[in-house]
Amino acid sequence: MHGFANPARFLRIARWLMPLCMGVGVVIATVALYWGLFRAPPERLQGETVRIVFLHVPAAWLGMAGWMGIAAASFSELVWRHPLAGIAARGCAVPGAVFTAVCLITGSLWGRPAWGTWWVWDGRLTSMLVLLFLYFGWMALSQASEASAGGHTRAPAIFGLVGAVNIPIIHYSVIWWNSQHQPPSITMGKSAMDGAFLWPLLAATLGFTLIFAGVVLARMRAILADQQAEARLRRKAMSEAAF
Template identity: 85%
Template sequence: MHGLANPARFLRIARWLMPLCLSAGLVVMLGALGWGLFFAPAERLQGETVRIVYIHVPAAWLGMAGWMGIAAAGFAELVWRHPLAGIAARACAVPGAVFTGVCLLTGSLWGRPAWGTWWVWDGRLTSMLVLLFLYFGWMALSQASEDSNGGQSRAPAIFGLVGAVNIPIIHYSVIWWNSQHQAPSITMGKSAMAGDFLWPLLLATLGFTLVFAGSALARMRAILANQQAEARLRRKALNEVYRTP
């Protein structure tokens, strides 16, 4: 990890890793969605609406994983002063928020035929909505910190670590409270899903994850390029000032 602390070394790796993740992710994702949406069977009770699972579940996983990326980057920034940690957190924020929004949208589309309503204020849905607001709050705080302190404030890192408390709440909410949301179908080492549904879901999750990783790497490269351009402009401005008689 510390070997990647050098921005130049990171950029050399990201230059080939980013397109690899994006291209492989798109191929796997589209193939898995084609399999799940058009060739997988309908579910006995949920019928054709079960096909939403191939988008909803990967989006939920990546919404939570994005925040864990922010929290891990915040920890690295606070403990090891990792120079790329803040950039990594910023790169995870937008894709994480997008996937959280997709999760909430597809969950509503799923809930209407399954529960007879678009929304219920149960533990899983409410904590996922809180996660979306946490993303918005983190991005606003990160932007404000950058504007006032040149990106040196530790407030976003601390906020990311505190907000991580919501992740186990999301995960265990269907176990802790009486919830309309179904219990986890996939747990460590076993699955309650039939293979006809499980395999396209796992492939879709892999594809979405690779796309998320490629998007985060692309955002990190863009942020670094913007910082380098700003640094060059500041050096040029200082040189102009010193040349002024």
């Protein structure tokens, strides 16, 4: 694992892995969305609104997965001082926040016909909104730390670990509290969903996960390129000042 933390080795792997993830992910997600949106039958109780689930569920999963990525990278940065850990956390932040926002928007679109309102202060919805605010806070803290301390402060990593407490709250909120949000339809080893909805949902989740991975790799490459360019400019400025 430590070997992959080498920036040069990472760039060699990411150069071919990033377009592979993006390409395969786009194909799978497109096929899955077409299957779910146009080929799957209306659901017995929800009717046509059930089609929102093919975007809502992958977005919810990736919103939480993005913060789990930040937490894992933060742990690696604090414990093992991996040189790519902070960059990986920054790579996860923006796509994680985007998918969290998509989850909240699609959830509201589903909630309007299902509950008669765009929003309720339900445990699942509220904890997901908190996750979006955590993303905003982490990105602001990361930018402030980079500007003030050259990117060497531990504050974003500590914040990433503390914020991970919200992930199990999101997951178990529909079980712990009398939640208006429906309980999970898919659990370990079993599913309450009909195959006509389950398989395109799983395919969409796989496709968007690969897209997420490709975006994270692309962002990490861009951040590394910026850092390398800044280091070259700094060395050039120092050499010119020496003369």
